[in-house]
């Protein structure tokens with residue numbers, strides 16, 4: 001990072017803090033000094049959403065001198081709540097935990113078949129959303145930073161051979177030499193100290209799973225993360241406030257995690273050309289007869305009441321609302337006729353990255369520890385097994401007491417794909433995905449964990465996922481696709497049929513990556529933005 005960017009980055013961080021302290025919904029360098037005037041009607045570039053793809057777009061546009069407005073439907077997570085913390089503890093969820101719910105909907109909802117995990121809460125623009133589409137529910141982050149606010153921070157780079165299989169027309173040489181390293185550096189990816197990993201009580205759960213995997217003849221691998229492992233070490237030593245070691249993750253981390261508001265978005269604001277507006281939901285897009293686009297934006301207050309509906313014009317429009325959000329915006333625009341020339345491929349080729357969760361019960365002597373770090377650091381890597389490729393993240397289950405459970409999020413190579421349709425009655429996109437489509441993923445996870453159970457004489461847990469199921473096959477953390485690169489867009493994310501309209505997020509990836517996706521989404525956005533800024537008229 002250049003010294004200049006560091007100073008600018010610092011200015012961006014200050015702007016975010018000031019906006020949070022003063023409760024602004026517009027965040028820019030000038031908002032660090034005073035409330036900004038009401039939103040203008042035009043910006044040269046608009047970026048929708050503030051997750052990975054959007055954050056890259058905002059930074060690179062800002063650096064290129066393009067005045068850019070980022071519109072995010074969630075709030076800024078930077079000011080303390082009633083308990084003095086920004087985010088609530090996972091064990092004590094409150095209104096901040098979930099997006100307009102009366103009860104939390106945690107992925108792991110039961111223990112010993114009892115609904116002891118979820119809590120009644122009051123509706124609020126909380127940080128985690130579970131978007132329910134029948135047989136498939138999709139977890140997403142809401143707020144400035146998108147998924148980076150709630151995710152496990154795991155930052156693997158996909159296997160090159162599989163990346164090339166998934167996106168054969170993307171130059172892998174360039175990705176692996178330039179854009180993956182660039183993304184990792186900007187995101188603050190770091191590795192756990194192996195010596196500390198071996199000795200700390202906080203990763204005992206992972207070492208136990210590793211022992212069982214190795215005993216079965218399987219490989220394990222360390223997985224890099226954007227959680228600052230030095231901070232975590234200090235948490236363990238009692239010299240830093242605990243976050244990953246205090247059970248914080250899916251409802252936000254108060255310390256240690258380099259979420260996008262600390263990295264790309266702070267740097268973007270630091271350019272002085274980028275403004276982020278919160279509680280702004282983009283619902284419509286139409287071409288401006290004078291050139292560019294007009295977006296329809298709904299502003300809400302913290303009770304969810306729509307306080308304003310306005311139109312905002314731009315020359316270039318970058319959609320980074322995530323796989324669900326971007327697919328919905330474009331599908332609605334095509335189906336309602338505001339952007340009729342969009343590709344027929346919009347809404348297609350969606351997948352849950354083969355996600356399946358499962359859990360095993362260990363022997364009494366294999367204690368996993370009451371103390372567990374929330375950031376996964378190890379995975380079982382059986383992706384090279386052509387007959388049954390699986391990459392299984394060894395997931396923590398920090399309940400504060402010994403439970404002898406080994407938990408996993410398996411990423412499988414499920415070839416099934418879903419698609420979105422536009423439902424005029426609700427004016428929303430519906431995901432078409434049936435439970436049977438997850439059968440290949442469940443089978444692949446079962447093949448792997450049956451082997452581990454057989455070899456270690458252990459069994460599955462049936463009490464955690466509802467319906468006595470040992471496999472959770474009805475949700476994903478990794479929605480991918482819907483506006484796939486080279487199908488709904490050209491090879492750089494330019495929407496087919498229109499100029500100056502771009503897709504920058506996880507909807508570009510056709511349903512599967514073989515590893516956790518945010519590094520790839522970031523690197524692809526870096527690649528695409530470099531090309532767009534070099535070639536396209538502004």
Ligand code: FAE
Nearest residue numbers: 049051052053146147151152154282322325506516517518
């Ligand atoms: P995303 O980060 O979802 O950002 C989209 C943003 O757009 C959000 O802030 C939305 O609120 C906003 N938005 C949506 N619709 C609109 C609209 N109409 N108007 C305005 N704003 C809108 O998109 N991935 C990993 O690589 N490693 C992990 O360890 C990991 N763990 C995860 C754990 C959990 C609990 C979850 C939910 C996800 C996890 N993921 C993980 C997935 C990762 O966070 C996800 O792939 C990325 O966040 C997707 O990035 P996008 O840029 O596509």
